[in-house]
Amino acid sequence: MDLITNLGINGTIFYQFVIFLVAYLALNQFVFKPYIAAFEERESRTSGQTKAAETSFEDATRLKEEYANMMKAQLEETQSFYAKAKKDAGEEYNKIVEAAKLQAKSEIDKAKIEITNQMSAAQTSVEAEAKALAGIITQKVVGREL
DSSP states (O other): OHHHHHHTOOTTHHHHHHHHHHHHHHHIIIIIHHHHHHHHHHHHHHHHHHHHHHHHHHHHHHHHHHHHHHHHHHHHHHHHHHHHHHHHHHHHHHHHHHHHHHHHHHHHHHHHHHHHHHHHHHHHHHHHHHHHHHHHHHHHHHSSOO
């Protein structure tokens, strides 16, 4: 019993225990529970926002990859279209140049034929005139008609 008295435990221990219990229950109800609830809510919001941020980041990364693939496909399609248009334009150019060459050759051939015909006609005309002139010159030199 001396030990209990030396520790300062006496008859007021029961009152002290009741006061401690009432204080504990009051603090638990009005301080600890609201603090724990706020802490847990803050923790859930933080982890929820972290998860939402991770999800948004994953979505953004996925969309970036999709858009990059779409841009790559669009670029390939555009390059293909450009190459086809360039090829078609080259073929059309070659056709036009070939047609122009054929037309020019045809016109040159027609001109050669016309020149040949005109030369023939001129030569025939010159020969006829030369014969007539020769006859006139001979008549003048000889003095009579042959």
